[in-house]
Amino acid sequence: xxxxxxxxxxxxxxxxxxxxxxxxxxxxxxxxxxxxxxxxxxxxxxxxxxxxxxxxxxxxxxxxxxxxxxxxxxxxxxxxxxxxxxxxxxxxxxxxxxxxxxxxxxxxxxxxxxxxxxxxxxxxxxxxxxxxxxxxxxxxxxxxxxxxxxxxxxxxxxxxxxxxxxxxxxxxxxxxxxxxxxxxxxxxxxxxxxxxxxxxxxxxxxxxxxxxxxxxxxxxxxxx
Amino acid sequence: xxxxxxxxxxxxxxxxxxxxxxxxxxxxxxxxxxxxxxxxxxxxxxxxxxxxxxxxxxxxxxxxxxxxxxxxxxxxxxxxxxxxxxxxxxxxxxxxxxxxxxxxxxxxxxxxxxxxxxxxxxxxxxxxxxxxxxxxxxxxxxxxxxxxxxxxxxxxxxxxxxxxxxxxxxxxxxxxxxxxxxxxxxxxxxxxxxxxxxxxxxxxxxxxxxxxxxxxxxxxxxxx
DNA sequence: CAATTGCCGTACCGTACGTTACGGTTCGGC
DNA sequence: GCCGAACCGTAACGTACGGTACGGCAATTG
Numbered sequence: 001x002x003x004x005x006x007x008x009x010x011x012x013x014x015x016x017x018x019x020x021x022x023x024x025x026x027x028x029x030x031x032x033x034x035x036x037x038x039x040x041x042x043x044x045x046x047x048x049x050x051x052x053x054x055x056x057x058x059x060x061x062x063x064x065x066x067x068x069x070x071x072x073x074x075x076x077x078x079x080x081x082x083x084x085x086x087x088x089x090x091x092x093x094x095x096x097x098x099x100x101x102x103x104x105x106x107x108x109x110x111x112x113x114x115x116x117x118x119x120x121x122x123x124x125x126x127x128x129x130x131x132x133x134x135x136x137x138x139x140x141x142x143x144x145x146x147x148x149x150x151x152x153x154x155x156x157x158x159x160x161x162x163x164x165x166x167x168x169x170x171x172x173x174x175x176x177x178x179x180x181x182x183x184x185x186x187x188x189x190x191x192x193x194x195x196x197x198x199x200x201x202x203x204x205x206x207x208x209x210x211x212x213x214x215x216x217x218x219x220x221x222x223x224x
Numbered sequence: 225x226x227x228x229x230x231x232x233x234x235x236x237x238x239x240x241x242x243x244x245x246x247x248x249x250x251x252x253x254x255x256x257x258x259x260x261x262x263x264x265x266x267x268x269x270x271x272x273x274x275x276x277x278x279x280x281x282x283x284x285x286x287x288x289x290x291x292x293x294x295x296x297x298x299x300x301x302x303x304x305x306x307x308x309x310x311x312x313x314x315x316x317x318x319x320x321x322x323x324x325x326x327x328x329x330x331x332x333x334x335x336x337x338x339x340x341x342x343x344x345x346x347x348x349x350x351x352x353x354x355x356x357x358x359x360x361x362x363x364x365x366x367x368x369x370x371x372x373x374x375x376x377x378x379x380x381x382x383x384x385x386x387x388x389x390x391x392x393x394x395x396x397x398x399x400x401x402x403x404x405x406x407x408x409x410x411x412x413x414x415x416x417x418x419x420x421x422x423x424x425x426x427x428x429x430x431x432x433x434x435x436x437x438x439x440x441x442x443x444x445x446x447x448x
Numbered sequence: 449c450a451a452t453t454g455c456c457g458t459a460c461c462g463t464a465c466g467t468t469a470c471g472g473t474t475c476g477g478c
Numbered sequence: 479g480c481c482g483a484a485c486c487g488t489a490a491c492g493t494a495c496g497g498t499a500c501g502g503c504a505a506t507t508g
Contacts (some may be wrong), residue, residue, distance in 0.1 A: 042353040045495060056456045057497075067496065119353075121414070126350030128415035129266040129343075136415035144407055174406045175435065182402035183368055185410055190345070191352035191360035211399065215435055269465060280486045281467080291466065 023077060027063060030055060031077040034070065038119040043126070046070075068132075075124065075135055078116055079142035092161045097154070098209050104151050105180035105205035111143070112185045113195055121189060148173050165218040172216055180208040247301060251287060254279060255301040258294065262343040267350070270294075292356075299344055299359055303366035306335065316385045321378070322433050328375050329404035329429035335367070336409045337419055345413060372397050389442040396440055404432040 023031060033053035037044035046067060050057045064070040111117050121143075124135040148170070155172055158164035166172040182204075187194065196204065247255060257277035261268035270291060274281045288294040335341050345367075348359035372394070379396055382388035390396040406428075411418065420428065 059455060122349050122352060125346050125413045128346060128413065140411065140414045140416055144411065175403065178402035178406035179399065182398045187364065187368065189349045189352065190364050192364055211439055214439055283485060
């Protein structure tokens, strides 16, 4: 009960702090420019952003407060574009479970090997030691933790359907995470050229699902 | 006839390019200072290095060429300190195999969660997009790839002893890598506070070895 | 039409940092 | 005891960049 009462529908003058506000179309264009610059050349400068987005630096500071605010808004903007792909909640049999696991693994592999994700993770990691940094936390919350929260319901549904056996959903998820991602992300982050093709991603996702079911599948010796 | 003919045995004046030369004691002290600064505050400045190592900037430039040369020499210096821990080549039975796998996993977990490794990886990742950068390649070669080359002989020995079954040693190794590391490294790189304790590392290593044997163990249903 | 608002383009300031230059000191060899 | 090489400490230079200020323009408001 302290918030802006008649903010009109123009636009939020500054989307700092909580990052709760939704950016306007113009602001989204600025954030997309930041993303493009990140993909091209690492940490973008304020001048480069202003040039690329055809806006003045003064406007950047008015909207985002300072450079950190701009970066944080960019990370959240990208995160808001990625959410997708829950599992089909109906009819969970062994095949549907396997398909959903494959879909999760493939989706995750596509995300972590995308240019935007790599650029964002590089910058968040590079700033992780600097004081008062939130980027790493934001990236973790929207990447690793978000997919965990979306996958665990599937795992628990699989357990209730008698298809999976595990004690701790978090532990089971972490194993799935390791089987799916393996060394892909760290290699790409370090500049290794071996970007997986769509074919690689599909077969890796299938292998990850198969191995996960071999470890956590209940009863049936379907795995092999 | 351009080189200094009587260089005496003092010390290599510049260890650039191939990084083949061994640093002198004094140079090692400088590189240790760089490592300490990296752990404390991320990317070190040349002035900070000179101050910490009690040497002049002129000397830094004479020895290492430029800032990139200093960073590359530091990465290689740290890498040269890590090599350790092959497996016991004699008497490979099921228990010895499991023990060796556990030892590899525990060693790897200790490395990737150490302050030095984290600092080095952060810097290599941060510079991965910059032109003419070798740090990422050096880190990969001495981390991920080095452990792979040391573990694969164990896996193949296990296969010849009839204890393991796999087609491609690289594929098997990557699975082991994923089971052991899971999300630990990326979480720590992004600033997540959850550093595993020695107890965590031991139990995680045991779990990774058990799961790997469940997936790749030959014949015997020893796993579980 | 005049005043206000929002924003672009550009110039500017202060600082941090990579790199170079220089005077002074130590030390091994003659 | 002298010479030169290696090295330390520090100052200086050029540049890049975060952040600020200002003039001008277009659209909106009254």
